[in-house]
Amino acid sequence: MQDISVPDYYPQFSCTGPLCEDTCCSSWSVGIDRDTYHKYKQNRHPVLAPLFKLAVSKNISADATNRSSFGVMKMREDGACHFQQEDKLCAIHAHMGASALSDTCRLYPRYLNQFGTQRENSLGVSCPQAARLILLNPQPMQFLSMAPDPEIDARPFVSYRFPLNNDGDPAQIAVLNDFRAVIIAILQARDLSLGARLMVLGFLLEDAEKVFSSRSFADASELLPVLESFVAMLSHPAQLEIQFAQVTPNVPRKLELLAKLITQALAGSASARFKDCLLAAAQGLAAVPAASTLERYAQSHAGFYQAFFQDRQYIFENYLVNQVITRLFPFARGSYLDLYRELVSNLSIIQGLLVGVAAQDKGLDEGRVIQVIQSFARYSNHNRNHLDQLLESLRAGAQDSFVHVMWLLREA
Structure with missing residues (x-):
């Protein structure tokens, strides 16, 4: 059996068993x-x-x-x-x-994927111990090869596979692997704010979709000029930040989306650990005589939230990169636009929950941040209704384009 590609955190994982603060x-x-x-x-x-x-x-x-x-x-x-x-x-x-x-x-919590002929293993953040390993490393996530574990890798199980029914043409797969490498490079471009990185990712997916949907499309190599142009674009971060500053925020709509998620999850299958986060966020953002929900959000974001995340944007970066590798993004399923909507909106919900929890707790620490992200991932990854309802909410009254998703990227 060939070596398996894994992120650098993968060999460090070991189940904590009865010591785990959640249960799978x-x-x-x-x-x-x-x-x-x-x-x-x-x-x-x-x-x-x-x-x-x-x-x-x-x-x-x-x-x-x-x-x-x-x-x-x-x-x-x-x-x-x-x-x-x-x-x-x-x-x-x-x-x-x-x-x-x-x-x-x-x-569980492993993802055993196959991209072409390459086996790729990773971990999901819905496990607390995996979430700590994935999210709290301040260094950019890297990848390595390791020998297969017979107890794990000999099982005839695949989480996601691309192409679905065969190994694909090696030349085409190589180009698409370059596509994934550029996606990860964008998400790890630390000269850019996180929102600007996701804006650039949206533009890349939009241009790639145009290439693949063209009537004249014949070969994946047609994507290479697009990839080269986006790699070059990353060397001009100041220009990209100016462009991102032109994206119009819509915090009231973001709070509507968050309120809908809280209501649905509390009425549905949310775990006790996630319900604790939901109730804290709802109480932290609840309107009071002295301040509206919008004002409480702004106060918590500018104070408690920013104080914690000012030097910890790598937590969100690691979350996004891990979503890309665990889900074979953007190849596993769905349109590029819907996959982008899902990625961006899930991040936006996590950030909104953290602002609310910070308001209630009067601050944040690593343990609370892990609880919010891990318990949300457990809810959203294993609840298909969440995704369907989320995409329906985002499509309502909006134009069907990448640009009309980007308001979610502006936090305040």
Whole structure:
């Protein structure tokens, strides 16, 4: 098996088990791969067999034919897994070992992707320990090769794959890999403000989409002049900042988007850890006789929020770069415009929640920031309704273009 490309944080990860401040064993749907489903159904272990009968069922949803979600693990009424013990560890793991776990349970929070012939592993920020490793490193994220782990990488599981059904043409894949490299270079261009970087990313995606959608398009190499022009553009940060300053902010609409998210999440499947953040943000931004919601947002942003993030923009940079690598952005699914909307709006919601939490807590620290980003990622990554509702809200009354998403990039 060939070496695997990983971000520099990947080899450092180790599950903290019962010490974890969250649990990956509750409040979401857990798919069971076909092989594990049949093993569980045939199991005769005196402790586990009754639980397998109770908790494991055939997946009857639309993706039931998918090998990785052949079965599903039903949760208890309180949202916890039937196999979670009092010590927060897994009974299947305790009695049968790690090899008996389903792909979902054994691999989380890992993403096992394939781009062309290259296997790429990474971690998602919906796990607290992974979030700390990913987000709190002040150095730009780098990539390295490592030997595969047989226990992890020998499993026939792929999170995202591009192309979907084959390895693609090596020459075309090489150009598209250059495309990804330029995207990451833009997000890590620290001579630019974070908002300006995302503005440039939007322009790049727009130009790339024009190339690929052209009637005369024949080869990915047609994208190379576009990539070269954007690399050259990064050497003129002052001009790009002037251009970004012309983007009109719309904080009232941003607060409407945030309020809708808070309402939906509190009424839905938000975890207790995320609800704590939502309630703090709502209370921190709630209007009072002395100040409106807009005024409280502005005060907290200019004071508590800016004081913490003035020298920590790398937290958001790392979040964005990690979203690019875990999701094979922008190739895995959807239009470039919708993927850009999703990336930008999720960041904007995180920033808005942090402003609200900072107002309530009278400041921020690394632990609270990790809690907000990790618990939001857990909610949004595993809740398809969140994305659908978010995109619907952003499309409402807006023109269908990259420029008309960029108001989200202005924080105040």
